[in-house]
Amino acid sequence: MKNFTLIYIGILSLLLYSCAIKEESNAEPEFEWLEKVGAKSFPEGTREYSVNQFGAVANKETLSTEAIQKAIDTCAEEGGGIVTFRKGEYLSGALFIKSGVNLRIDEGVTLYGSQDIAQYPEIPTRVAGIEMVWPAALINVIEQKNAAVTGKGDIHAQGKVFWDTYWTTRKDYEAKGLRWIVDYDVKRPRTLLVSKSSDITIEGLTMKQAGFWTVHILYSQHITARGLVIQNNLGGHGPSTDGIDIDSSSYILVENCDIDCNDDNFCLKSGRDADGLRVNIPTEYVLIRNSISRAGGGLITFGSETSGGIRHVLAHDLQAKGTSVGLRFKSAMTRGGTVEDIYLRNIIMDTVGVAIEIGLNWNPAYSYSTLPDGFHEDSIPEHWKTMLRRVEPEVLGIPTFRNIEIYNMQVSKSKQAMNISGAESSPIDNVLIKNSTIISETAGSIDHASNIRLENTSINAEDNHSVEITNSKNVNK
Structure with a gap:
């Protein structure tokens, strides 16, 4: 009888969801900034420069x-065009794309x-919220304009060797009380970095087994990431193999992507702690649509690096299939920054851990830096000093999450519906969940929050308990 009831609830929820979609059919509200997202130009050159003519060998x-770099440089020097490969397998270290160049990796x-x-x-x-010296990515677009990396081919980063080094080092570091710095000490290359650039297009590629983050968009404007397939869970589960990270960047378009990774799938960031507050560049004006996350830490994640602020974000028509968290907002009490004006619409989740998670004290062992006994600040690496620098006054480290709207969310199976946890000094404020249905094992909890509204929304928990509300005001469930 219980199973029949759940099936009935599921069918009813789908019908209600369909009606809600019709009622809220305008997935993209009339935000003026939506017309400005994405690359505004694409390399116009049509002359092709084959890497094979410059000596590249189709031999893994x-x-x-x-x-390959010589082909890229020559293409740029001669006015731009397309750098191509004959079919086959190629082995490369770091490559640097130049303005006017389209690096095209074709099928085969x-x-x-x-x-x-x-x-x-x-x-x-x-890297992960602080400025430091770090290995270049496999493909780099740094301080360039009007460039592209496209094609239907594959980029296989062969990252497992870097994963193995990380796990070995982490075991040693954790025993010494150094969990907070191990991610920064084990230097692993990203797959594709766009930094301090504009009008860049990344399109069509399949990216596999990233050593660290896969696509990192940093300090850039007017970037398009379209039709990317990211498959990082090949040969194991790599640490910090994020899918697409948008970091202190603006006017970004991400669409038609499919990500399977072992950390955050689509992630927005803006700096960590004192260093992030020093830089103080927000991530803003971001549109993410028509995409899927599979395994990973969050369908869409805001944080944990929030110091510069994250605002003016629209994400719609997204699916989570087996992701550990669906809509994830995370920070720490030393991070600072404001996350606000976030609009999430037409979200479908199946078999997730937590559907909605909003918290200000994420992963303390990683988030808070303390130098253990036996180490001295005059003899530690510079990036350790950056991590240990305290936010002063401390109040600047308190993050703020507010003004979040979630429309038309359908969760067919989750362990927990929601976990919303603010702080006495910074309650989670003004969250609207509308026209949504969540089927879960447990309803979850809301603590230190205000103005949390559920409209035409149902939470159907298998244990028949409702959401537990503590230290909060103006919450309706």
């Missing part, structure tokens, strides 16, 4: 970095990343 064992071509960290020269960049 032969390093072709210099030949696989670009493999070298497993030798020396093939990724160290550059000044930002």
Whole structure:
């Protein structure tokens, strides 16, 4: 009888959801900024430069970095165009795309990343919220305009060797009380970095087994990421293999992507703690649509790096299939920043851990930096000092989450409907969940929050309990 009841509830929920979709059919509200997202230009050059003519070898064992880079440089010097590959497998270290160049990796071509960290020269960049020196990505677009990386081919980063090093080091670091710094000490190359650039298009590619984050959009404007397939859970589950990270960037369009990774799938960031507050660049004016997340830490995640603020975001027509968290907002009490004006619409989830998670004290062992006994600040690396720098005054480290709207969300199976947890000094404020249905094992909880509204929304928990509400005001369930 219980199973029949759940099936009936599910069918009824789908019918209600369909009606809600019709009522809220305008998935894209009339925001003026929506017309401005994405790359505004694309490389116009049509002349093709084959990497093979510059000495690249279609042999997975032969390093072709210099030949591929020479093709890119020549293409840029001669006014731009398309850099191409004959069908086959190519091995490369870090490549640097130039303005006016479209690096096209066609179907039948696989670009493999070298497993030798020396093939990724160290550059000044930002990693996981702090500025530091870190290995270049496999493909880099740095301080360029009007460039592209496209095609129906594959980029296989061969990241497992870097995963293994990380896990070995983490075990040692955790025993010493250094969990907070291990991610920064084990330097792993990203797959594709766009930094301090504009009018860049990344389209059509399948990216596999990232050593670290897959696509990192940093300090950039007017970027399009379209039709990307990211498959990082090949040969294991790599740590911090995020899908697409949008970091202190603006006017970004992400659409028609399919991500299977072992951390956050679609993620928005803006800096960590004192260093992030120093930089103070928000992520804003972001449109994410028509995309799928599979395994991973969050269908769409805001944080945990929030120092510069995250605002003016619309995400719609998204699916989560087996993702550990659906809609995820996370920060820490030293991070600061305001996350606001977030609009999430037409979301479907199946078999997720938590449907909605909003918290200000995420993963304390990672989020808070304390130097253990036996170490001295005058003899530690510079990036350790950056991580240990305190936010002063402390009140600047308190993050704020507010003005979040969730429309037309259908969750067919979750362990928990919601976990909303603010702080006495910063309650989660003004969250609207409308025209939605969540079927879950438990309803979850709301703590230190205000103005949480559920309109035409039902939470059907298997344990028959309702959402537990504590230390909150103006909450209707």
